[in-house]
Structures are given as C-alpha cells and as structure tokens.
Amino acid sequence: MSVPVSARLRIWAAGGGHYAIIALFVLFTSFPFLWMVITTFKETRDLLNTENNPFLFNDPPTLENLQILFQDTLFPQWIWNTLWVGVLVVAITLLLAVPAGYSLARLPGKWAQRLAIGIFLTYLIPPTILFIPFARVVGDLGLQDSLWSLVLVYPSFAVPFCTWLLMGFFKAVPRDLEEAAMIDGLSRFGAFLRVVVPISTAGLMTVVIFAFTLVMQEFIYALTFITASSRLTISVGVPTFLVRGDVYFWGSLMGACAITSLPVAIVYNFFVNRFVSGFTVGAIK
C-alpha cells in the first residue's frame, strides 16, 4: 500500500469534515426538540436558578410538569379536538382528492394539464389572504367557536395539495393494469376502484399522513374563528393559552411541544421518500 501520507490525511480529513458538517446541521435542526425534552423533566426551581448549569439535572428529573399539563390545563381537550378535526378533514380530503388526482393523471388533452396547473396555483391564495373574508362568512354561518368551521375550511388547503400529490402517484401506475382489467370486464370506473386504488395504498397512506400534519400545523384559521379555550386545537391552544401573563410554566409548555411534535415526526419519516417522489413527479411530468 503506497498511498502517500498526505493523501491518506486528506481522505481522513474529508471523512471527518463530512461528519462534522452533518453533526452541525443535526445540532441546528434538532436542538430545540432536545431542549424541549430536557426542560420537560426539570423541576421549576432548577429551571429558574441562574446559578445552575442548564444542561444538567441539578435536581432529580420530575414528572410534575407533565402532570400539571394533563390535569390542570386544557391540553388533553386540545389533543382530542385536533384528532377530531383531523380525522374528518382527512376523510373529506380523500373523497375529493383521490378521484380528482386520478382524473388529472389519466385524462388526455390540454385542459387536464391546465387544470392541474390551476390547482397548483391555488397555493398563491394562501390562508393569509383568505382568513379575513372567512372570519365574516364563518360568523354569518353561526360557526364561530365551533370546530365545524375548521372542518369546513381546512380542506381548502388540503385538497389542492393532496390532489397534486395523488396525481403524481397515479401517473406512476402503469396504464396496462387498468386496460387489462377493462378487458376482463370491469368498467373504466371499476378498474380505477378495484385495481388502481388498491395498488396505490402506500400513496394513499402518504396523503393521509400529510393531510393530517397540515391540519396539525394550521394556525391562522383556528386563531381567527375560535376564541373559546376549550374548542382550540393544539397548535393555537398551546401558544395562546399556555403562554399567558408574565409567569411562563416552561416545563409544562415544553412538554406540550415535545409530546405533540415527536410522535408525528417519527411516523412521517417513513413516508417522506414517497412524498418527495409524488411531489416532484407532479412538478415535472
């Protein structure tokens, strides 16, 4: 092995540099979550003592913050509200977006392509522009302070997004499969329902996960339509009702953030490749 020392050093340095770059990025993206978890299990007097090293548990870890969060705040109610809205919105979104995505993926002609671009462009009319007219419409419908207002309005951003994703997934399904099914006597629609939908299960799961995370993320509409604290979703309830006055209960607050963020992130991770492929196929083809 006559690799010169300098070359070997360079390879070693490149490998080390590679890990160092990745470590820095990981630190940046995940530190706030690590910090949430550490804070959650700390005694309040430990958190608020500036003499203490904040990275260490100067008092033994405690579950007190979580106990407060679940027993003395509306957090459990907000989780329930979010799940309730999430399930209904996902159902509505699937009912509307699955046929639409398939239609856009298979229909010949220019107008399907134009419609696809049109749906994509609804992104340019974000909730930030729409929440003000909606505030009054929701009031006129008598839906203020009702979770139904969110069920009604949330599909307006979930449907375009999921249609776009599904179009990508359906384009990846070979046409031969449907044609074979139709020769076997299924109608065009039957072929879609019995052949295309079942083999796209993974794609549909991806859409379910993403529609659900969109619902969890939503902030402006819930903040605008709902003022009763017991009807809020997590994403608005935590920052508006747990952060009040000058006394912050950082332990419970961080507990709420960590409990909400981490489980979804882990589920999401299994679907991210599929998400990206659907997303980019839709964008390019």
Next chain:
Amino acid sequence: MTATAAVGGVARGGRLAGVLDSEQWLGRAMIAPAIIYIVLLVGFPFVLALIYSVTNVTVGSVDVRFVGLRNFRVIMENPAFWQALRNTIFFTIVSQVIVLVLAKVLAMALMKDFRGKWLVRLLILLPWVAPVSLGAIGWLWIFDSIYSIINWTARAIGLFGPDVWPIWLGQPDLAMAAIITVHVWRLLPLATVIVLAGLSSIPQDIHDAAAVDGAGFWRHLFQITIPLVLPILMVAMLFGIVFTSTDMIVVFVLTRGGPYDSTHVLASQAFFTGIEGGDLAEGAATALFLFPILVAVAIGFLTIARRTEVT
C-alpha cells in the same frame, strides 16, 4: 380509445354504464367535486377579500358601503404598513438565500452513504413536521431574556464577556435575526429533501463523463449539478417563498410584532388590524398586498423552470 370505451358502455346498456365507461365524462365527473369545492372555498372568499378591500366592512357591521380605494390610501399613509411590507420582503429574501445555500450543502453531504443515515434524516426533518407554532415556542425559550441557553453557553465557553448578555427578542435587529433563524430552521428540511431528490435524479454517467473530461469541483458544481437540478430548485424556492412571505406564526409567537412594532409582517399586521382591531376592510386590503408579490414570483419561476426544461 375513448370511442371504443363508449361503445362498450352502450353495448352493456344503461346510461350509468355509459358514464362509468366514457373516459371523457368519467374524468369530468371525478374532478368536478374537487373543483367545485375549491371554487367555493378559495375562489369565492378571494373575491370577497377583493370586495372587502374597497368597502367599509367591519366585524359586526350591517350597513356596508363602497368606499373606493380609501382603505388602500389609509394603509399607504401609515408608516407601519411600509415597515411590515419591508420586513416581509426582507425576511423572505434573506431566509431563502440562506436556506438554498444550506440545503445544497446538506443535500450534498447526505448523498454519501454512511452509518446512521436514517436517524440523521429523522433529526433533520423534525422542524418541518412539528407544528410551526410549537417549534417557535421552543425557540422562544431558547431566546429567553434571562434563561437563554445561547447566552449561557456562549458565556461558559468564553465567547461572551461578563457584560455581554444580548436580549434576543428585545432589540429590533436581534429580533429580526431571531425570526430569520426560525424561518431558516423551519424551511431547511423541505428544501434539503427536494434538492436531494433532484441530485439523485442526475444519471451517474454525466458525473463520470465530467470527471473524465477533467472538470474540477466548482466547475462541476456550477456547470453540471446546479443547471440540472434547477427546475426542482425552482419548485423548492417557490414553496419556500410562499411559506415565508405569508407566515405570521413565527412573528406572532416570538415577538407579536415587537419590540416597538419593528418586526410586523403583512400577515401579522392584517391579523391585528382585521381581527383584533375588527376592521375587516383594512385588514383585507393589507393582506391583499401579498397577492401581486406571489403572482410575480410564480410567473417568474414557472418561466425559468420551463425554459430550463426546453434547453
């Protein structure tokens, strides 16, 4: 194809079978519900926003009158509006530039295989998946005026002297830097994942050919890699710009527009005038200023993306 399918449907009898089999009618029937919903819940309120912006409507008002461009005039005479517009543009551009550079570096680092890659990917995706409002609260704690972990660490390792203790969210310039940091943190995962997809779609042959021809690292980067991922990069950027320029969560949670109203963006300004203040008309007019910006950005990017695809 369409003709034979239709004939087949008729042969099997019944009008329903005709619809279920006719490619054209089935296509229309399948897409119609989604289109109707989008028109009702995006198109209609958008028109309503346009109408509100030229009336005197408030949250509870019954007597709504046309006032022409008065709302826009009132807004444009308000220095706070210009501050919010400047902030929106500033936050968006600065965070996009940082995100694109960082995403490119990170995506290239992630192209290599190494142990524990799935865990790294999970940790990098976290900010994107977590609800923004909760991530922003995590940052609120990190930027806390008394217990900021950044300040503690910097002092512990001797970076800050004994008199240095920046109040991150209490000074306009630092608060802006904090807001940009949170935007970058939040958008980096999506941009990285998209750039990564673009990078992996480049056939290895092209890289090999370039290496054989003796292209160096920078030449390779700027003449091969970047042009080839450009269309995907444009999509990533379009989304990044839409997300950043229309976001009010970060500002709402971190600073509420403070200190001294120096960090408001159009979205938060619209919320505080339109909903908290009850002046729907002025709020609608403020929010509408986002629309031309978004349209211009979209047209620009779609043109560039299309041109790159053709050549």
